[in-house]
Amino acid sequence: MRTLKTALLAAVLLAAGAARAAPPLTVGTEGTYAPFTFFDQAKNLTGYDVEVMKEVGKRAGYDVKFVPTPWDSMFLALESRKFDLIANQIAKTPEREKKYAFTAPYLVSGAQIIVRGDRKDIHGLDDLRGKRVGTGVGSNYTKLLEEYNKTHSPKIELKYYEGNLPVVLQDIAAGRLDATVNDRLTAGYNAKQLKIDVKLVGEPIELVPSHFVVRKDAAGEAVAKKVDQALASLRQDGTLEKLSKSWFGADYTK
Template identity: 40%
Template structure:
């Protein structure tokens, strides 16, 4: 069978077009058009973020971000890591933000941008049951206090303890710090008020709150401060405000805490 030059060119052109069509048709709309946001979380900070009895990631933070993702049209992917490594993961773009009760601080605002706060709480001391001697930062002088490594609670202690009179013990695992204070290995833990209240009630450990909250805190999701993230932060802010106004945030809060932690 003989083919002239024009016939060969035509056949090759048709072949190339067919390959292109087949190649394009193998990609679905969801694969090409979906938006994905990666959320970093420790998965070890009950009841905010933890693994449930089924081994699934669960908690207040997870419920909040599942709802935000739905409202802004993003598929949410969770990436778990030790808390102390989460900010590093943002910086190298392995994750987009952190859902782990991140407090807004002046130091963090120099590097990150935050949408509107979604939680209002306080920094709270937790002590061994029966300990009435530790109720303030002043009471920690000459004692050991546990904090989450890299947390704003560690920074609170350092800013107060200008004469290095307090021994700070850092933990990757919040429950580990509570177990140590219950056993008397350390004198107190400084952490989130709501997490403290929940674990006093439900952990079964011999612990109690130590005095009133040390300070008020506002929590939000940090994003690297760049032009690309500014539009996304605006979307997240609107979603959070809408969730607050229509009662969704309150509903999620009361599911985990029996009180509303999402309003000032």
């Protein structure tokens, strides 16, 4: 009789434990975009976005599972429910807002011109006219340059890359490109890792908040609400600022 009671008690405890288990939250991320999402030398997924999302999961009560996904299929994979949320330093655009829902911002990056260390002739977008500029296919920085070209002549000569910033920076250092426009944080991190002589010039062209992205439906917006509550908590107790300083050397969260 005691054995049966013990077994029943164990079953009840297991059921209670299962009921308390954190619900899963699957998160799409590139894993190739340092310092926001990448695999370190020990093959562990890390980066600012990854570490923020881990903290969000703790505060929001989610069991976060990351799904490494190529950039060119990221949004399609979200739509097809391969994951619940994208964490990949994504900015809002009018086109994206029509199709997706966004959380509150967790970082404010800056689009800035990057040139070789010995260049002294480039300080702003007007100085890029007639020069060869590398840019990633489909990125916000590419759209910025393409919009500039619509109203200026001579145009900036754009050379398109498949989102591989380290190659772009290496081509700038080697003289194959004159410049690029990209995130100031990403460029600085990659230049340091590659040990190449490139520099940021001029003021940021624009400041761009980064958001996590979910599907634009009831379930997605429910996730966004819980994530926003967790981000507010991280901001209030200084955790978000601490993570920014750890990865970038300064607070870029506001």
